[in-house]
Amino acid sequence: MSAYLTTIAILVCEAALIGLALNLQWGLAGLVNFGVVGFVAVGAYATALLSPLVGWLPAMLIAAALSALLSGGLALLSIRLEENYLAIVTIGFGEVVRLVLLNEDWLTKGALGIADISRPFSELGVASGNDIAFLLFSIALVGLSFLLLEGLARAPFGRAIRAIRDDPTVSSALGKPVLALRVRAFAIGGAIMGLAGALHAFYLTYIDPSQFTPIVTAYAFMAVIAGGRGSNIGLLLGAGSIMALLEGTRFLKDFISIIDGTQLSALRLALIGVGIILLLIFRPQGLVSEPKRFERDVFPRANERTP
Amino acid sequence: MTVRMPRMSRRTVLAGLGAVPLSTAVKMPAIAQSGDIPIGMVLPFSGPTGPYGPDMKKAADLMVAKINDAGGILGGRKLKLFIENSESSATVGVAATKKLLEVNKVELVGGFWGSPVALASKPIILAANKVQMLSCAANAVTEGETKGLIYRFQAKSTQWGPAGAKVVTQIGAKKAVVLAQQNPFVVAMIEPFKKEMAARGGQVTDVVMYNPDQPSYRAEVEKAFGGEPDAVFCLSLLTDFVSIAREAYRGGFKSKIVALSIGADAEGKFLEAAGAEVGEGIHHLQPAPPLDSPSYANFVKEMGAPAGTVFLFAGNAYDQICTTALAMEHAKSQEAAVWAKSMRAIGNGPGEPVDDVIEALKMVRAGKAINFNGAGCTCDFDDEGNTINRAFYVQVIKGGKNQGIGTVT
Numbered sequence: 001m002s003a004y005l006t007t008i009a010i011l012v013c014e015a016a017l018i019g020l021a022l023n024l025q026w027g028l029a030g031l032v033n034f035g036v037v038g039f040v041a042v043g044a045y046a047t048a049l050l051s052p053l054v055g056w057l058p059a060m061l062i063a064a065a066l067s068a069l070l071s072g073g074l075a076l077l078s079i080r081l082e083e084n085y086l087a088i089v090t091i092g093f094g095e096v097v098r099l100v101l102l103n104e105d106w107l108t109k110g111a112l113g114i115a116d117i118s119r120p121f122s123e124l125g126v127a128s129g130n131d132i133a134f135l136l137f138s139i140a141l142v143g144l145s146f147l148l149l150e151g152l153a154r155a156p157f158g159r160a161i162r163a164i165r166d167d168p169t170v171s172s173a174l175g176k177p178v179l180a181l182r183v184r185a186f187a188i189g190g191a192i193m194g195l196a197g198a199l200h201a202f203y204l205t206y207i208d209p210s211q212f213t214p215i216v217t218a219y220a221f222m223a224v225i226a227g228g229r230g231s232n233i234g235l236l237l238g239a240g241s242i243m244a245l246l247e248g249t250r251f252l253k254d255f256i257s258i259i260d261g262t263q264l265s266a267l268r269l270a271l272i273g274v275g276i277i278l279l280l281i282f283r284p285q286g287l288v289s290e291p292k293r294f295e296r297d298v299f300p301r302a303n304e305r306t307p
Numbered sequence: 308m309t310v311r312m313p314r315m316s317r318r319t320v321l322a323g324l325g326a327v328p329l330s331t332a333v334k335m336p337a338i339a340q341s342g343d344i345p346i347g348m349v350l351p352f353s354g355p356t357g358p359y360g361p362d363m364k365k366a367a368d369l370m371v372a373k374i375n376d377a378g379g380i381l382g383g384r385k386l387k388l389f390i391e392n393s394e395s396s397a398t399v400g401v402a403a404t405k406k407l408l409e410v411n412k413v414e415l416v417g418g419f420w421g422s423p424v425a426l427a428s429k430p431i432i433l434a435a436n437k438v439q440m441l442s443c444a445a446n447a448v449t450e451g452e453t454k455g456l457i458y459r460f461q462a463k464s465t466q467w468g469p470a471g472a473k474v475v476t477q478i479g480a481k482k483a484v485v486l487a488q489q490n491p492f493v494v495a496m497i498e499p500f501k502k503e504m505a506a507r508g509g510q511v512t513d514v515v516m517y518n519p520d521q522p523s524y525r526a527e528v529e530k531a532f533g534g535e536p537d538a539v540f541c542l543s544l545l546t547d548f549v550s551i552a553r554e555a556y557r558g559g560f561k562s563k564i565v566a567l568s569i570g571a572d573a574e575g576k577f578l579e580a581a582g583a584e585v586g587e588g589i590h591h592l593q594p595a596p597p598l599d600s601p602s603y604a605n606f607v608k609e610m611g612a613p614a615g616t617v618f619l620f621a622g623n624a625y626d627q628i629c630t631t632a633l634a635m636e637h638a639k640s641q642e643a644a645v646w647a648k649s650m651r652a653i654g655n656g657p658g659e660p661v662d663d664v665i666e667a668l669k670m671v672r673a674g675k676a677i678n679f680n681g682a683g684c685t686c687d688f689d690d691e692g693n694t695i696n697r698a699f700y701v702q703v704i705k706g707g708k709n710q711g712i713g714t715v716t
Contacts, residue, residue: 002409003405003408003409004405004406004408004409004410007401007402007405007409008402011398011402099518102489102518103489103516103518110489110491110494111489111490111491111494112422112445112447112491112494113423113426113491115426115447116430116451200398204397204398204401204427205427205430206397206423206426206427206429206430208397208422208423208426208427208491210395210396210397210423211396211397211398211423211427213396215396247402247406250391250402250403250406264352264392266353
């Protein structure tokens with residue numbers, strides 16, 4: 001049982017990393033990214049291909065850098081566009097990545113995928129020891145990313161991108177470099193998605209294009225919406241509860257005789273959909289609302305001061 | 308400050324009462340009792356390979372019930388089968404495999420339909436020293452390190468190619484084009500197909516590849532059929548083949564179509580989706596279950612299907628349960644690493660041929676040598692754990708029905 005929980009915990013870490021990144025891009029900076037899965041896939045493949053050549057840690061860092069570079073470039077290309085057009089461009093990016101992975105056999109081994117990716121800490125021995133070391137590493141990675149992003153959100157950078165999200169024209173009039181800030185936010189998010197991809201490749205030790213379908217993007221958005229757009233703590237809760245729902249429902253059929261495997265798979269997604277709808281009706285700001293969203297959050301006695 | 312107590316309204320009470328009948332559906336947790344032997348399967352119930360899951364589950368459930376009703380194995384112990392959905396996805400399949408291994412403590416993880424799921428789960432199963440059984444997956448799964456724990460119940464993908472070439476040349480086609488999905492299982496068929504075509508004096512003029520899950524296949528169909536080859540060898544799965552066959556019909560192309568039964572039959576689902584007119588004249592092939600054997604006829608009857616129905620993967624699921632039970636009985640152990648060594652002893656012979664599992668179990672208990680033949684294959688394995696002796700069964704669609712026209716080897 002404990003090893004199964006380890007698996008779930010590692011999957012939660014991966015979902016949390018992706019969610020944290022999306023929370024920066026979409027939650028704070030207001031940049032819709034429907035191509036999340038593309039950046040995760042780039043990170044995974046770069047790690048898988050490079051780690052035999054340069055070792056796992058440099059491979060992970062290069063994967064993050066590559067993913068950051070790509071997302072920065074994509075943001076530069078399309079960021080002058082309105083929000084919806086950016087969304088379309090990112091959808092396209094996600095698809096392009098998947099098609100390249102599927103068809104460029106010489107690099108990615110095509111549909112066959114890359115097998116036997118060696119995982120860090122595997123020298124610690126088989127089974128549980130190695131899994132737990134990897135889990136600790138994943139948690140550390142999530143912790144570091146959380147601290148970094150939370151720091152950014154509280155820093156002037158965070159305030160500026162939130163201002164841009166709420167009104168780019170006003171921010172621009174106040175002298176904020178809107179384009180540069182947006183590209184930076186997008187690139188940092190991309191880097192963290194790349195890291196999540198690296199984690200995925202290391203954990204599964206086998207990757208192929210069929211693992212990087214748009215459902216990954218959908219789960220990331222669900223986590224952000226459930227957790228509360230703009231709140232990193234909420235995101236961790238959101239990612240955790242989405243994964244808990246997904247995996248927890250796996251046990252339903254062991255307990256309830258009228259549900260079989262065929263219905264369960266449909267039911268699981270439906271349950272999450274219902275959950276999100278209920279959450280949006282009863283708690284539209286998500287599990288944890290964005291800190292310091294309104295004037296009264298910053299100046300609690302603002303109303304008293306006004307004559 | 309006032310404390311508000313939750314008040315039970317009439318509606319709450321009604322809703323509660325309404326839920327009472329549901330509670331009868333709640334059963335005790337399906338944790339194996341101490342004497343039970345847990346085994347598991349990862350099957351697809353949704354996604355592109357979803358159509359195969361339900362029949363495989365039915366066959367496996369049937370077999371487990373049959374063995375348990377006849378007194379179980381290893382001195383009266385029952386098999387306890389856990390089934391998880393792979394959703395045709397590697398990530399989900401890995402979590403499902405982990406759950407089976409860690410929570411249910413299974414000795415076997417069988418079922419596996421689809422290369423990504425099987426390849427991603429392989430290292431986990433091997434690390435746990437349990438047995439992996441494959442229904443349909445690329446060659447790569449049984450290549451490399453297998454510890455003798457991996458068994459394949461279906462033809463390797465490379466075996467499909469030459470069989471396809473034989474069908475193409477038998478229907479009088481010389482010039483053929485391959486239209487294939489980017490998929491590891493299917494891609495491995497192309498080179499052996501070309502080689503066999505050349506050996507038979509034919510020619511493959513073009514290979515057109517396409518990506519799975521496209522909204523339309525018009526461009527690919529026009530490219531493949533446009534040069535008017537004698538035949539197009541379509542290496543497709545169900546959903547894409549339905550669109551391709553419709554597109555080829557609409558375009559009025561005259562080339563003959565030879566396809567895989569996993570696309571052009573899929574246990575009857577192709578004709579349901581595409582209709583008789585579109586299907587007319589399509590030849591398709593698949594590794595043959597032993598159609599003439601009494602065990603297969605019996606299996607079809609147990610599945611509640613009309614006599615002569617060709618089940619492919621359901622038969623594999625059935626066989627996986629049978630061979631597991633027999634190997635455990637033969638090795639007198641439920642320990643995967645131990646009974647895996649008995650797989651060839653009960654399947655390959657030499658010994659008395661037997662196709663009823665209850666009969667076979669009795670013979671094993673009596674210490675007799677047996678050669679078990681299943682409902683999906685003859686259960687003979689080579690050194691890598693691949694099944695051998697595969698014949699391919701060829702059918703043609705005529706008037707909305709599949710007609711068998713013989714086997715090729």
